[in-house]
Amino acid sequence: MAESKNSTSDDVGHSPIGDIAGTGAERRLQSSSAAKYNDPNVTFEEYFYYAQLSRAHPSEAPGSSSSNSVSPVSRNNPFKRHESSGDKYPTVDEKNSNGSPTADAWHNVPDEDYVQASRALRTATWGAVFYLITTDILGPFTTAWAFSQMGFGPAVVLYFIFGCFAAYGGVLLWRMFLQLDSDQYPLRSYGDIAFRVAGTIVRHTVNITQSVQLLFNVGIIILQNGQSLSQISKGSVCFIVLTFVWALAGALLGQIRTLRNVGWLANAAIWLNVTILIITTAVIFHSEPNYVAALANNNAPKGPKVTTAGPPKGVAFQGQVVGLMQAVYSYGGATVFVEFMAEMKRPYDFWKGMVYAQSFIFLCYILFGLLIYSKQGQFTINPNYQGVSPYAWQTAVNSIALVSTLIAALLYGNIGIKVLYNNVLMDIFGFPSLAKKSGKRMWVALVPIYWILAWIICAAIPSVSNLSGLIAALCILQFSYTFPPFLMLFHVAQRDAIQDGEGFDPSTGQTVRHDTGMTRWMRGLRKNAALNAFYLFFFLGALTTSVLGIYSAIVGLIDAYANTAVTGFSCKNPIGA
Numbered sequence: 230m231a232e233s234k235n236s237t238s239d240d241v242g243h244s245p246i247g248d249i250a251g252t253g254a255e256r257r258l259q260s261s262s263a264a265k266y267n268d269p270n271v272t273f274e275e276y277f278y279y280a281q282l283s284r285a286h287p288s289e290a291p292g293s294s295s296s297n298s299v300s301p302v303s304r305n306n307p308f309k310r311h312e313s314s315g316d317k318y319p320t321v322d323e324k325n326s327n328g329s330p331t332a333d334a335w336h337n338v339p340d341e342d343y344v345q346a347s348r349a350l351r352t353a354t355w356g357a358v359f360y361l362i363t364t365d366i367l368g369p370f371t372t373a374w375a376f377s378q379m380g381f382g383p384a385v386v387l388y389f390i391f392g393c394f395a396a397y398g399g400v401l402l403w404r405m406f407l408q409l410d411s412d413q414y415p416l417r418s419y420g421d422i423a424f425r426v427a428g429t430i431v432r433h434t435v436n437i438t439q440s441v442q443l444l445f446n447v448g449i450i451i452l453q454n455g456q457s458l459s460q461i462s463k464g465s466v467c468f469i470v471l472t473f474v475w476a477l478a479g480a481l482l483g484q485i486r487t488l489r490n491v492g493w494l495a496n497a498a499i500w501l502n503v504t505i506l507i508i509t510t511a512v513i514f515h516s517e518p519n520y521v522a523a524l525a526n527n528n529a530p531k532g533p534k535v536t537t538a539g540p541p542k543g544v545a546f547q548g549q550v551v552g553l554m555q556a557v558y559s560y561g562g563a564t565v566f567v568e569f570m571a572e573m574k575r576p577y578d579f580w581k582g583m584v585y586a587q588s589f590i591f592l593c594y595i596l597f598g599l600l601i602y603s604k605q606g607q608f609t610i611n612p613n614y615q616g617v618s619p620y621a622w623q624t625a626v627n628s629i630a631l632v633s634t635l636i637a638a639l640l641y642g643n644i645g646i647k648v649l650y651n652n653v654l655m656d657i658f659g660f661p662s663l664a665k666k667s668g669k670r671m672w673v674a675l676v677p678i679y680w681i682l683a684w685i686i687c688a689a690i691p692s693v694s695n696l697s698g699l700i701a702a703l704c705i706l707q708f709s710y711t712f713p714p715f716l717m718l719f720h721v722a723q724r725d726a727i728q729d730g731e732g733f734d735p736s737t738g739q740t741v742r743h744d745t746g747m748t749r750w751m752r753g754l755r756k757n758a759a760l761n762a763f764y765l766f767f768f769l770g771a772l773t774t775s776v777l778g779i780y781s782a783i784v785g786l787i788d789a790y791a792n793t794a795v796t797g798f799s800c801k802n803p804i805g806a
Contacts, residue, residue, distance in 0.1 A: 267424060267432075267656075271414070272740040273723045276425050278733040279411035286412075289575050353572040358582030361569055363589060364499045366562035369506065371555040372594045373601030374611035374694060377527075378544050378552025380537040381602070385595060388556050391710075392591040394767070395560035398713035399583045402563065405720050406570045407577065419567050419708065420652055426719040435712065436652035439564055442704035443645030444679065448686035449697055450638040451475050455687070456615055457627035457634075459802035463620075467800035469688055476684035478635075480677040483642045486663070494636045501633040505626050509614040510600055512622045518608035519618040525805035526610045526694075528793050534606035541607065547788075550781035554698035554706075555611070557778070559594060560587075561705035563713070611694040615804055646672070646679050691803045692795045695785040702778025710771035714764040718754070721761060726753030 283289070353361075376384040402422065409425050410416040416425075419439065424432035455472035462471075520531040535541070540549055566583070570576045601613050610616040614630060617623040647663075650672070654660040661668040690696045726749045733740050742749070754761050789795040795803050 267429075269429060272733065273425065274727065274731070274733040274740045274742075276409045276411070276414055277724060277727075278735070279413045280408050283411040283413075284407060284577070289577060351572060351574050353569070353574065355573070355575075355578035355582035358569050358573065358579055359586045359589075362562055362566075362583060362586035364496070365565060366560065366586070367499070367590050367593060368502060368559065369594050369597040370502075370612035370614060371559060371694075371697065372598035373605070373609045373613045375552040375555035375559075376598040376602035377541070377605075377607055377609040378548050378555075380539045380541055381599070382538050383540060383549070384552070384598060384602075387553055388559075388591065388594055388598070391553075391556045392560060392587055392594075395563070395709045396584055396587040397767075398563055398709050399566055399587070400580060401713035401717045402566050403570065403576075403579050403583070405716060406567060406579075408720070408724065410571070410576065415571060416567055417571055418652075419564055419712075422567060422716060423712070426716050426723065431716075433653070433657060436648065436656075438704050438707055440645060440649040440653055442564065442700060442708075443641050443648060444683055445686060445696070445700040445704070446641045447479070447638055447645060447680070447683040448690075449693060449700070450634045450641065451479070451684055452687035452691055452693055452696065453612060453615075454631055454634055454638075455691075456693070456802060456804050457630055460615060460804070461624050461627050464802055464805070468691075468802045469798055469800055472687055473684060475638075476680045479638055479642055479683075480680040482639055483646070483676040483680060484673060485639075485643070486669070486672055494640070498633045498636040501629050501636075505614050505629050505633070506597065508622065508626050508629075509617060510597070512617050512619060512626075513601060513604050513613075516618050516622075518605045519610065519616045519623075520608065521805040522610050522616055523608035525793060526803060527607065529607045534604075534608065536603060536606045543607070545788075547781035547784040550777055551695060551698040551785045554701040554778045554782065555694070556594075557706045557709065557774075558697050558701035560590075561701065561709055563709040564705075610804060611697075642676075642679065642683075646675060649679070650675065689797045690786060691797065691799070692786060692789045692793075693803075695782050695789055698778060698785065699782035702775050702782055706771060706775045706778065711768060711775060714767040714771070718761060718764050718768070721757065721764075722750050722753035724753065725756035726750065 372388075375388075379387065402419075405422050405426065406416055409422060414425075416422060420432045420435045423435040451472050454475045455468055458471040458475075459466070459468050518534070523529045524531070544552075566579075569582075570579050573579060602609055605613075605616060608616065612630075614626045615623070617626055650660065650663060650668075654671075655662065660671060663669065663672060687696070690699075728743060731741050731743055786795075790797075793803070
């Protein structure tokens with residue numbers, strides 16, 4: 230995830246169906262599935278059963294207008310659609326053996342009007358998802374610095390490998406979404422998948438990790454804006470004061486609780502970032518590096534430019550790992566993939582938008598990294614637009630960046646507080662709903678606390694590279710690389726353990742299992758043992774990389790405090806005047 234990530238989600242954890250305000254569909258949803266949304270008594274088999282029915286709906290069939298043309302996804306291959314002349318699944322008019330409707334109607338498939346209403350706002354196409362993912366992830370301002378830490382060869386190879394694994398992690402989330410999302414139980418966030426396959430503790434872990442990530446993202450943006458303002462003012466104003474001013478501005482603007490009508494801001498931010506990208510590249514190719522910033526930030530004195538094909542000799546292994554963490558940071562959009570899928574008319578098409586977006590983003594990163602590093606070498610800084618040396622152009626890109634990052638900070642702050650409030654404070658500590666007057670008062674009090682915490686983080690750790698490397702290793706890496714295979718293991722173990730005669734029975738509302746315990750789990754894992762072993766290898770590899778990244782970021786921070794201009798709570802700009 231780069232420093233320019235934006236998300237237009239208004240209410241994290243909010244179902245897209247819930248926007249049908251005041252309709253019968255919303256009331257039915259609130260009285261039925263919403264009432265049991267996080268009910269631990271709803272079994273995996275029930276989620277899976279209704280997901281099969283939802284995937285079989287004609288609106289999700291490619292080029293089909295008939296409900297008879299496509300059958301529900303099969304259990305062994307949930308992504309393969311086949312003719313409905315074989316397997317028989319319950320239909321929307323299913324009744325009990327006596328001919329009457331089931332007693333608990335909402336547990337069965339809802340009537341067609343309700344299904345259509347629940348799908349009414351799911352209108353996004355895979356093309357829209359391509360744009361949303363590109364907007365959310367694309368932000369190549371850390372890439373060139375990562376190249377300077379790893380060298381041309383390792384940087385290109387590792388950006389490619391981590392890009393592929395990030396895309397594969399997205400595919401795993403997509404597969405689980407297709408098998409767990411339904412009109413009865415719509416998936417709304419990453420934590421929902423965690424809850425349905427691994428339970429409440431894992432869901433809370435995911436939500437808390439997401440809250441920490443968003444808080445650190447706001448802190449990084451405050452730090453970048455403070456550096457930009459310090460460069461504009463030529464160091465005439467105390468750096469820590471400049472960052473605190475931005476925190477206060479965020480605390481005031483953050484009192485806006487809804488972003489429903491300001492989605493255009495996210496669109497504006499991406500074009501502002503493109504403008505910065507073009508100006509930065511053009512100016513850097515026609516001017517010298519910013520030696521003052523390079524000395525303050527990288528401890529690189531003025532001298533001949535040096536670029537390397539392999540790891541630079543002057544960069545320790547920990548520094549190379551922190552450089553790699555910039556790749557992790559750059560690909561960190563998986564936290565909102567579930568929200569994107571929840572808005573799609575045909576979630577099956579998500580993979581197209583995701584793969585095309587990740588491919589486009591990879592090419593942008595590699596191109597920009599190669600260009601800037603080849604021109605500036607060891608003098609490349611993070612973010613690279615602050616490495617522009619002509620003051621006029623430096624002021625221009627910093628001014629544009631102030632607007633762009635302010636938009637990102639507002640979006641991150643709004644979403645971050647809602648994630649923290651809805652999924653942590655309400656769920657764990659019983660805080661009142663934001664719809665209530667007491668909840669609104671809590672929001673007013675929480676916003677300044679949130680922004681002050683973000684300011685403390687950036688003031689205590691005023692190093693963009695090491696701070697972004699730390700949050701990449703601590704949080705972002707988990708969402709893109711660690712959680713997907715971990716959750717997939719839980720998912721396939723339960724799905725593949727289902728035997729003939731087992732599963733959810735809609736006529737009784739009960740789940741039938743012939744056994745429980747370790748025997749059942751091992752049966753599910755043995756079914757596709759080789760693939761499950763790969764998931765385990767993927768998970769352990771990601772976890773190891775995370776630990777290594779955290780360690781390297783901490784060592785890098787210690788070194789930065791000892792050998793560069795980085796000083797916590799200081800008036801001095803970390804990248805010079």
